[in-house]
Each structure stands twice: as structure tokens, then as C-alpha cells.
Amino acid sequence: MLKSERQSHVEQTLNTVRQSPHSLLLLDYDGTLAPFRTQRDQAIPYPGVAALLHEIVRTGRTRVVIVSGREATEIIPLLGIEPAPEVWGLHGLQRRKTNGSAQMTQLDEQSLNALLDADRWLTSQQLRHHAEYKTGSIALHWRGLGNRETENLRDRVLLGWKRIADHAHLDLLDFDGGVEIRVPAPDKGDVVRVLLSEMSPDAPTAFLGDDATDERAFEALQGRGLSVLVRPRWRRTAAQVWLKPPEELLDFLTRWLAACRGQNTMNQRNVEEMKA
Secondary structure (H helix, E strand, O other), X not given: OOHHHHHHHHHHHHHHHHHOOOEEEEEOOEOOOEOOOOOHHHOOOXXXXXXXXXXXXXXXXXXXXXXXXXXXXXXXXXXXXXXXXXXXXXXXXEEEOOOOOEEEOOOOHHHHHHHHHHHHHHHXXXXXXXXXXXXXXXXXXXXXXXXXXXXXXXXXXXXXXXXXXXXXXXXXXXXXXXXXXXXXXXXXXXXXXXXXXOOOOXXXXXXXXXXXXXXXXXXXXXXXXXXXXXXOOOOOOOOOEEEOOOHHHHHHHHHHHHHHOOOOOOOOOOHHHHHO
């Protein structure tokens, strides 16, 4: 996409935010707001991101929602914003509202049994130490491994998981640094549709994400808002805009904050203040 066209999409959205009483900002976490870490409990946001999101929430004009593959309860201490924003975890299986109440999609017996089979396969292959166990899914991580070791690991897990997924109608999702077997619904696209239904039809909306699992959200937002790919290197995507973290991400959030305050978004706030 040409830079001028990308800028046009952003400017149009921010101008609408400035003129609207309410807007919706949806954000993936890992790889978008925070750099990937081999130790997942150390994945804190890029410097300045949490402060900017806190200020955006404080304006009272933007509903900030985190939409992640993580458990919702993991996001809140990592993000470090008080009061905590709304969080949808496990790609949409889990919803934690700003008042602390939580909702969880019930899983059927066939899906649960299939996930047990997927775990047994990992045990037989001695791969459980690479796995992350979540409600409704198992993710196998290989971030930090070499190309040959990654390829071998992927082949071994898919040898068993593909058969299990096909039989039980589970999803196999590739993500940056691993693969996940999970129940098929809901997904991030479903989350976007629910949240859009709760907002005014003319409320400006943006979704920022980095991974293949965010593509369903980008597609669900078509015609209703701005879709933004946030990652160091471009890849083929349904998103309208590509931003490189952290500088371009910080710039975007700074300009969104300015728009919430009714300021001209071309007069950008000094990002270094938010890093302090």
C-alpha cells in the first residue's frame, strides 16, 4: 500500500474520533502492544504504550478493549493499567468486563476429549515442556529455537494433532512462534462483531494486531473501521495499514489520544514524555 493511501486511512479515522463522542479501540497484546518474549510472564508493553492507553481511557471518549489469545487474567498485571480495560481472552472464549465480572463460553464434551487426546500426543512425543495449556486450547511454542529444530518440532506435533483436529472439528492455528489446537468458535472476528453491535453504527473503530489469528478480526472490521497490522516486517494481510513497533505504534496512539482531546492530530504529542 502506498504511504499516502495508508496515511489517508489513518487521518480519516482520527478526524472521526475527534468529532465523535464515543469510539472503539481494539488491541491484540503479544506482538502488538508488547514484544514477544520467550518467558511469557516478562512480556510487558513497549515503553510508553501503557501510559498512552491509560490517558486514552481517562478521556472517557474511547472504549479500549484488549483481544488476546492469552487468558484474560494474564493480561491485566502485564498491562498495568488502573482501572483495567475490558479484556477478551482465549481468542474470544473469555470476557472480563471493566467491573471485574467474567464470562466463559462452555465447551462441549467432544472438544474437551479431543484436547485430552492432543495432550496425550504431546506426552508420547515428550513435548509437553514446549506447551502452554489454556481453557479450550493447547499452544505449542518454539520461539527461540533454530530453523531445523522448529521444523522438526512442528512436524512431530502436527503428525498427531492434524488427525485429532480433523476428527473433532477443532482449529489448528499458526501463530508467530508456534501452533495452537483449539475449539473452533468463537474467534477474534466474532469478538469484533459483538463489540460493534454494542456500539453506535457510526462510532469510529480500529483494531490493531500482528498475527495470523488477527486476520479474522481485520476481515470482520471491513467497511466498519480501520484495521492495522503492527509488526516489524510486512506480510500479506487483510489490514488496511501497516505500522512498525514501537515508534509508529506510539505515534498512532499519541495521535488517537490527541483526537480524543479534540486536538488536531497532526500536532503530535511528544512521545518521549510518555516513555518517561
